Amino acid sequence: MFRGGSGTFDDHMQTLTTAGVLEVPAGSPCVICKGSRNMCGKQRCPLMIKFYSRSRTKTLIDTLDLAGMSPPGVFVGRYGYPKVDVGPLVPPVMGDTSLMDTPERWVGKSIDEIVDFRFTLVRGKHRIDATDFRKYGRIVDHTRDLALSINPLEVEARFQKKPTGRLVLDDEVQPFGPSARLRDLSIGNPRYEQHVEKAFYDTDLKAVEAVKTLYRDGVLISKIQKAFSVGAFGVDKNRKFVPTRWSITAVDDILGKDLLRTTKRNPTIEDWRVYDWEMLDNRWSILLMPTTWRYELIEAWYPNTTWNPMGRDIEIISSHEFYEGRKEYAEIGGCYYAARLAVNELLTAERRQAGAVIFREAHPGYVMPVGVWNVRENVRAALKTRPHSFESLPQALQHVVSRMDIPLERWIRSSGVLTDMMTQRRIDDYV
Numbered sequence: 519m520f521r522g523g524s525g526t527f528d529d530h531m532q533t534l535t536t537a538g539v540l541e542v543p544a545g546s547p548c549v550i551c552k553g554s555r556n557m558c559g560k561q562r563c564p565l566m567i568k569f570y571s572r573s574r575t576k577t578l579i580d581t582l583d584l585a586g587m588s589p590p591g592v593f594v595g596r597y598g599y600p601k602v603d604v605g606p607l608v609p610p611v612m613g614d615t616s617l618m619d620t621p622e623r624w625v626g627k628s629i630d631e632i633v634d635f636r637f638t639l640v641r642g643k644h645r646i647d648a649t650d651f652r653k654y655g656r657i658v659d660h661t662r663d664l665a666l667s668i669n670p671l672e673v674e675a676r677f678q679k680k681p682t683g684r685l686v687l688d689d690e691v692q693p694f695g696p697s698a699r700l701r702d703l704s705i706g707n708p709r710y711e712q713h714v715e716k717a718f719y720d721t722d723l724k725a726v727e728a729v730k731t732l733y734r735d736g737v738l739i740s741k742i743q744k745a746f747s748v749g750a751f752g753v754d755k756n757r758k759f760v761p762t763r764w765s766i767t768a769v770d771d772i773l774g775k776d777l778l779r780t781t782k783r784n785p786t787i788e789d790w791r792v793y794d795w796e797m798l799d800n801r802w803s804i805l806l807m808p809t810t811w812r813y814e815l816i817e818a819w820y821p822n823t824t825w826n827p828m829g830r831d832i833e834i835i836s837s838h839e840f841y842e843g844r845k846e847y848a849e850i851g852g853c854y855y856a857a858r859l860a861v862n863e864l865l866t867a868e869r870r871q872a873g874a875v876i877f878r879e880a881h882p883g884y885v886m887p888v889g890v891w892n893v894r895e896n897v898r899a900a901l902k903t904r905p906h907s908f909e910s911l912p913q914a915l916q917h918v919v920s921r922m923d924i925p926l927e928r929w930i931r932s933s934g935v936l937t938d939m940m941t942q943r944r945i946d947d948y949v
Contacts, residue, residue, distance in 0.1 A: 560822045561822075561882050561883050561885065563885075564885045567630060568633060570630075571636075571637040571638075572637050572696070575610065578611075579610050579696060580680055582677050582678075582701075583674065583675075583676050584608055584610055584676075584677070585610075585612075585674045585675075586611050586612060586673060587609065587612050587672055588606050588609075588664055588671050588672075588673045589609075589616050589618045589620065589639075590606075590607075590667045590670060590671050591744070592661050592662075592664050592744055593607055593641050594747045594748065594760060594762045595762075596763055596764065599761060601648075602645070602646065602761060603644065604643075604644055604646055604648075604658065604661050604748075605643050605657070605703070607619060607639040607640070607641055607695070608642065608673045609639050610638070610640070612672075614670060615670045617635070619639065620738070620740055621891035621892075621895060622891075624895065625895045625898075625899050626797070628798075629884075629885065629886065636695055637694075638695065640681045640695050640696055640697065641694070641696070641698075642677070642697070642699075644699070644703075646658060648760070648761075649758045649759075650758075651749060657700055657703045660704070660705045662749070663710075664708070665745050665750065666708065666714050666748075666750060667709060668709055668710065669709060671705055671708055672705065672706040673704070674703070674705075675700060676701045677699065677701060678699045678700070678701050679698055681696040681697055682697070682698065683697060711737060711741060713736075713737050714741065714742075714750065717750070717751055721754035723751070723752075724751075724752060725752035728752070729751065729769055732745075733773050733776075739769060739770070739859075740891070743769045746760060746765040747764075766891075767890070770852065770855040770856045770858075770890075770894065771855045773859050774858040774862055775843075778843075778858075778862050781866060781870075781871050782810075782841070782871060784869050784871040785870060785871065786808045786870065786872060787806060787870045790908040790909065790910060790911060790913065791806040791872075791905040791908075792804065792806075792905060792914050792917050793806075793901055793903055793906075794906070795896060795899060795903065797899070798883070799880070799881040800879065800880050800881070800892075801877075801881070801921065802876065802897065803922065804861070804875075804876050804877075804901065805875045805877070805914055805918060806861075806872040806873070807874070807875070807911065807914075807939075808872065808873075809939075810841050810871060810873070811840075811841050811872070812838070812841060812873040813838060813861065813873070813875075813935070814836055814837065814874070814875045814876070814936075815838075815848075815850055815853060815854050815857050816835075816875065816876065816877055816878065816933055817834070817835055817850060817853070817880065818833070818834045818878065818879045818924055819832065819833045820879070820881050820882055823880045823884050832924065834924075834928070837850040837854045838934040840938070851890075853890055856891070856893045857893050857894065857897045859894060860893075860897035860901060861901070863898065864901045873939075875935050876897065877918055879924065911940075915930075
């Protein structure tokens with residue numbers, strides 16, 4: 519039973535539905551359950567996590583004129599591309615808000631904390647043509663300034679209507695804050711990150727080279743992705759805004775491929791390693807093998823989890839590549855490229871080459887998606903731990919299944935790389 523404020527739980531749910539805040543798919547058990555009976559089988563109701571987070575900030579954003587310190591953060595939409603909404607992410611608070619939009623610092627945070635970060639950020643929206651953004655004036659200029667800024671920046675956003683946010687019960691959508699169309703936008707004096715600023719003003723430098731150079735200069739991946747999304751890189755006439763979701767995967771892919779070129783020239787590791795990790799009710803085991811490059815991400819989604827909300831059986835999906843790489847976009851999506859980047863960071867640092875298979879079990883405590891960063895940063899964290907070392911593949915796999923619930927046979931059946939390892943003889947086997 520809902521206990522926050524006056525009225526019953528049903529009263530609050532009815533208010534949300536009437537106001538257009540709650541959106542529930544037809545036939546959903548949520549209409550009957552209302553977050554109190556766990557009819558979907560999830561340990562916690564993702565709708566109510568969002569609702570409680572929103573209720574904590576609702577009074578602070580009930581205004582047409584919002585002032586706060588942007589982390590700094592921006593968002594570029596994708597629906598209707600190239601005609602998309604762009605604008606700042608602004609919390610109704612002052613001070614150091616950098617944590618709210620820096621996913622590299624979110625490892626170890628709870629689902630509730632992450633949802634609070636997202637729902638505290640109000641999204642201002644301004645419609646533009648992403649391929650011809652220069653003609654849209656200072657709202658676009660200020661949005662770009664925020665993306666390039668090194669520190670939180672004071673922002674005043676004036677909206678056409680008060681910000682609202684739909685709590686869409688769709689496990690494909692990340693927690694996201696309320697939004698409103700902008701009437702006007704003003705910001706403090708931005709101070710660009712120096713390396714990003716250099717790339718921004720170099721209008722002859724190709725975007726791919728800018729991304730690789732900034733990464734080598736130690737710029738955070740999330741900062742590179744923001745700048746990439748606002749058309750800050752590339753030959754001047756080719757610059758355009760890029761939807762945030764696309765920019766995230768593009769940067770992960772560019773950097774992963776660049777590191778992989780070095781990885782493939784290195785000698786292989788000498789043992790079979792397994793790195794273990796657990797976070798947000800996700801179990802990870804990362805197997806590195808003393809072979810030439812091959813890579814696979816295998817994800818097992820339990821019933822009542824993010825990508826298997828109403829299923830009765832465990833759903834497993836995987837994508838892989840061998841030494842030559844792959845040409846088609848990975849079936850598993852952006853997580854594939856995020857994890858591949860993290861693996862190659864380790865191999866580059868060690869000046870080694872290896873095959874890699876990443877096992878992921880997403881258990882029911884993972885009630886809602888939190889973004890592709892979750893894969894990149896948790897694989898990074900796992901690879902910083904001390905690995906278990908083995909003398910053979912069977913020994914390594916026995917360790918993996920000792921901490922996973924899914925039996926070994928099903929992992930192998932779902933894996934292109936492991937199946938190949940067990941059925942094909944290669945030159946590697948005789949060296």
